[in-house]
Amino acid sequence: MGIDPLYIASHCHSDVHHFLVVCMTGMNRQKEIWAMALGVEKNFGHEGWFYIAQRQDQLLAQGEDQGAKLWAQVGEKFDQITNERIGSSKVN
Numbered sequence: 504m505g506i507d508p509l510y511i512a513s514h515c516h517s518d519v520h521h522f523l524v525v526c527m528t529g530m531n532r533q534k535e536i537w538a539m540a541l542g543v544e545k546n547f548g549h550e551g552w553f554y555i556a557q558r559q560d561q562l563l564a565q566g567e568d569q570g571a572k573l574w575a576q577v578g579e580k581f582d583q584i585t586n587e588r589i590g591s592s593k594v595n
Contacts, residue, residue: 536573540580551581 543551555578562570 536576536580539577540584543577543581544584549585551585552578555581 543554547554555574559571559574559578562568562574
């Protein structure tokens with residue numbers, strides 16, 4: 504049974520939900536963050552940074568600091584993904 508990373512990314516509103524998703528899928532925290540970043544990259548391409556920033560802003564406005572921190576980590580992984588893709592395209 505596959506879990507869509509974008510589904511996880513868009514529905515991770517609280518620590519309880521996050522905990523349930525991680526337990527149900529067998530993912531650890533780092534794998535989940537990578538899956539979220541890859542899902543954003545797949546669905547939004549290089550403009551994914553804007554989606555990530557919007558999610559952080561929404562969560563902060565709702566007082567969900569932990570969710571915003573999670574999305575900051577997703578942003579770091581997203582940067583690594585896009586920088587790697589840019590670096591590998593320059594080589595080819």
